[in-house]
Amino acid sequence: MSDTAPYASRPDQSLGRLHGTGPSPTRSEFQRDRDRIIHSTAFRRLQHKTQVFLSHEGRHFRNRLTHTLEVSQIARSIARALRLNEDLAEAVALSHDLGHTPFGHAGERALHRAMEPFGGFDHNVQALRVVTLLENRYAEHDGLNLTWETLEGILKHNGPLIDAEGNPVGRYVREGLPAGLEAIPAPAPLRLETHASLEAQVAAIADDVAYNAHDIDDALRAGLVTVPDFLDVPMAGPIVSEVLAAYPDLAAKRQAHEVQRRMITRAVEDVITTSAANIARAGVASAEDVRLAGHTLVGFSEQTESAEKGLKQFLFSRVYRHEAVMVPVRESEAVVERLFARYMRDADMPGRWGEAGRAQDGAGRARIVADFIAGMTDPYALDEHERLFDARPDFR
Template identity: 70%
Template structure:
């Protein structure tokens, strides 16, 4: 199977046929529209902040664990590899991958849970919608407009890389069934509606599955490095177990760090190869003539085989029980939650936001508007900045060790 493709498939997104941007930036003699999106994301303030945002292990644990930034870079590399093999647009897949976590809070999912709870009276907090707010409203570096002015296809991918938000009748689907759609979707400035009932492009679907592959492989690596797992524990775990046994049989006496890396790379390679073969078959069955046929296919076409998907769910369950809920992870998580909750409450009730943020909160005109400004500000914080603000406001600093 060749990994080099010379031209795009007919169902790939063509940058010359984009549905456009809200503002025309003029032609570029050197870059396609999706390459321009990628570059705008990389040069954004929100992207740089990812280097100081938690992935799973908080920043104090050490300098070799993944952060949101290193995770994002790894996802983008995998997304490009899959897109290239399937003759998709690599630049769009990369742009969606690079932007997919821009809406995440400090202290990982812990911070998101707190903001969702604090915003419960005003529709909650959703990191995908927050990422759209970041790239359409909160980044404010350009002279002529707020936001990064990304193409419709990149915005669609940020919002819908995990699938539609509603069915054709307008009813919420998936994780939105219980609590309804997140607020603010009708406030996102776009060149055309984002078609909430359809699937996203194959490029966006590629970024989503690359995210899953990265989580699986790299959370194992970080957990082993942190001493939360041992290789023998993994020998009977779905998906990872056969690879662990294989590596230990081939190289029983090499350094454990080399064994771990060999396991990680094989897990990534086999997952990606499975996606390429399975997705190729799924695409051939549907025979989409263009990217709109992909959106209207009624199913995700970028996917694992049934057997690997089942094994992947088993691995996720194992990681949830043995890593994400490990007390060495949960204690710092609880402290991070307390920091985010305290900051939100102080800013919301007493003010004290810096500069333009306090001006925006005062001008919001309602408690809902004020709460959204506070949520925007807190969500954009890095872990260290959140701790510095906590120390400034409360004259205390949590000890995560």
């Protein structure tokens, strides 16, 4: 650990796991977390969960797994440059989407609406449920038995949930704190009022960098926009101008890739430069100092942050709300809503899920149903819909 900065997280100073394990002669505690996540069932399911474009539309669009791998690679690059613990950054990046539903954000919105009478649905809390309760592979305990630092990063990579007085912050002011937090087993309190480690903050910004680049690429592949459409778009425009000037006769797909890779490179370099300055200015000397700094230290420069907002506005209006995207979005939301209502009525879920659901009612059954639906892949959700309703949406 001598090559890491003093404010990096140290595996030998971890708050540990809920269930004790013997030391590993070859791996650090954060490396073990990473490996447990990669070998989990929930991680494999990500390959059949929608990112933006549903799987029927083509095999080359990102899914949750390919997105997660891209986030992980970017997180490692940033963590290395900032002399942080790469293994913890990777573990948080690999696990950050484990709580996502089938059909991307459409499925999450539908499940949240269905769960509103029971406290709502939050994918970060669901990811914690997956890694602490729902994975059932180990002989001696449920869950993956991850370290406190990885659990903290999963929950708080986007920032604290409450302030020092216990009041909700950010989107939780409007939505209230996520239901189910009290049921998450952890080796120590997750400290909802503090920021997470720098490694978790790196995973969060890596998610944004990956989104920006691959959503452009996927939108181009889908034919919703063309490369020149981005000429006047913040963040992407200057790069598109460069690429079109340098390679005017290059095939469009190669132009698109050149734009994508330059965007990732410049965003990563901006994050590294800005974050290094923020860390130095804050004067943090330990991981605990980072948690108590009072604000996020890893992020974009003001100029890039402003440009990124402009890019997201363009993608929202031209891609995410394009009718070719919205048709399957509306139908996939309906699939989740129908499944939820049916399972709540008669708990007609396979195997242990049905047994558990029939033993509960009200909020207890709702949480079991939410766990079951959130764990589904897109194809399995469609199979269940066909089994229960004798109908299979084609999303076209």
